[in-house]
Amino acid sequence: xxxxxxxxxxxxxxxxxxxxxxxxxxxxxxxxxxxxxxxxxxxxxxxxxxxxxxxxxxxxxxxxxxxxxxxxxxxxxxxxxxxxxxxxxxxxxxxxxxxxxxxxxxxxxxxxxxxxxxxxxxxxxxxxxxxxxxxxxxxxxxxxxxxxxxxxxxxxxxxxxxxxxxxxxxxxxxxxxxxxxxxxxxxxxxxxxxxxxxxxxxxxxxxxxxxxxxxxxxxxxxxxxxxxxxxxxxxxxxxxxxxxxxxxxxxxxxxxxxxxxxxxxxxxxxxxxxxxxxxxxxxxxxxxxxxxxxxxxxxxxxxxxxxxxxxxxxxxxxxxxxxxxxxxxxx
Numbered sequence: 001x002x003x004x005x006x007x008x009x010x011x012x013x014x015x016x017x018x019x020x021x022x023x024x025x026x027x028x029x030x031x032x033x034x035x036x037x038x039x040x041x042x043x044x045x046x047x048x049x050x051x052x053x054x055x056x057x058x059x060x061x062x063x064x065x066x067x068x069x070x071x072x073x074x075x076x077x078x079x080x081x082x083x084x085x086x087x088x089x090x091x092x093x094x095x096x097x098x099x100x101x102x103x104x105x106x107x108x109x110x111x112x113x114x115x116x117x118x119x120x121x122x123x124x125x126x127x128x129x130x131x132x133x134x135x136x137x138x139x140x141x142x143x144x145x146x147x148x149x150x151x152x153x154x155x156x157x158x159x160x161x162x163x164x165x166x167x168x169x170x171x172x173x174x175x176x177x178x179x180x181x182x183x184x185x186x187x188x189x190x191x192x193x194x195x196x197x198x199x200x201x202x203x204x205x206x207x208x209x210x211x212x213x214x215x216x217x218x219x220x221x222x223x224x225x226x227x228x229x230x231x232x233x234x235x236x237x238x239x240x241x242x243x244x245x246x247x248x249x250x251x252x253x254x255x256x257x258x259x260x261x262x263x264x265x266x267x268x269x270x271x272x273x274x275x276x277x278x279x280x281x282x283x284x285x286x287x288x289x290x291x292x293x294x295x296x297x298x299x300x301x302x303x304x305x306x307x308x309x310x311x312x313x314x315x316x317x318x319x320x321x322x323x324x325x326x327x328x329x330x331x
Contacts, residue, residue, distance in 0.1 A: 059084070151175065
């Protein structure tokens with residue numbers, strides 16, 4: 001198996017990407033193609049790296065985080081995202097991972113790989129921890145404005161994802177809203193309820209954030225604007241909580257003693273809330289496995305993004321979604 005990695009994506013490229021690739025080759029036994037400025041990548045690769053397992057593909061252009069995705073991609077046709085995605089389309093690799101500009105990844109993925117037949121809008125998808133395990137959220141940033149028919153397709157893709165990746169049978173699908181009651185939510189939520197109920201999946205209605213984190217749903221559907229705010233707020237609260245607990249534990253001799261006793265539990269919670277453990281979000285709905293990591297990703301986060309890509313390749317996720325969308329259209 002070969003994972004194609006955009007070596008120019010992260011804020012500190014190419015160091016985190018190289019570190020992640022080296023870990024992946026050692027721990028997962030896969031091959032990695034690092035795509036980016038060849039000279040810069042080679043300068044940062046250790047002399048002892050496995051040249052049979054790690055290859056470098058030259059891409060002279062870089063899409064910066066501040067670039068406008070469409071305009072910059074056209075002006076820089078040989079950017080690392082485009083080169084990597086072309087390699088994926090040509091069958092030179094099994095999945096593509098980038099920590100670069102999200103809009104750039106989405107534009108290049110749709111332009112080069114195209115959408116799965118029948119999919120109107122691809123959706124960024126990630127996992128969150130809950131009291132009962134994990135749940136899936138889509139969209140978390142690809143589509144700021146949505147329509148009810150987009151929500152139905154998100155529900156189909158999210159259902160397949162939960163079944164294949166989280167091993168959840170007949171996953172519960174819900175829409176994020178400001179209340180569970182009939183009539184709650186904005187116009188999009190109200191207009192989507194009927195179509196979602198006929199989507200062919202286990203739709204349970206609206207949920208509030210408190211039900212979501214209590215584990216009352218397996219797949220959470222929302223527009224990209226709401227999903228992105230939900231994601232960033234959740235990460236910020238998790239970070240605040242861990243920092244406050246850590247400061248309180250270190251505040252006195254007695255709390256330090258108590259902290260030593262609860263350290264294993266605290267470390268488990270911190271790991272559960274750490275976005276680096278997820279590694280990367282999936283861009284579901286395009287004809288290929290595409291993953292978007294955070295720009296601030298370190299080597300460990302990049303490794304987990306590669307690991308997630310390996311898992312999805314093994315589960316034939318794209319083919320499963322293709323079949324589900326086709327079946328829904330025929331029904």
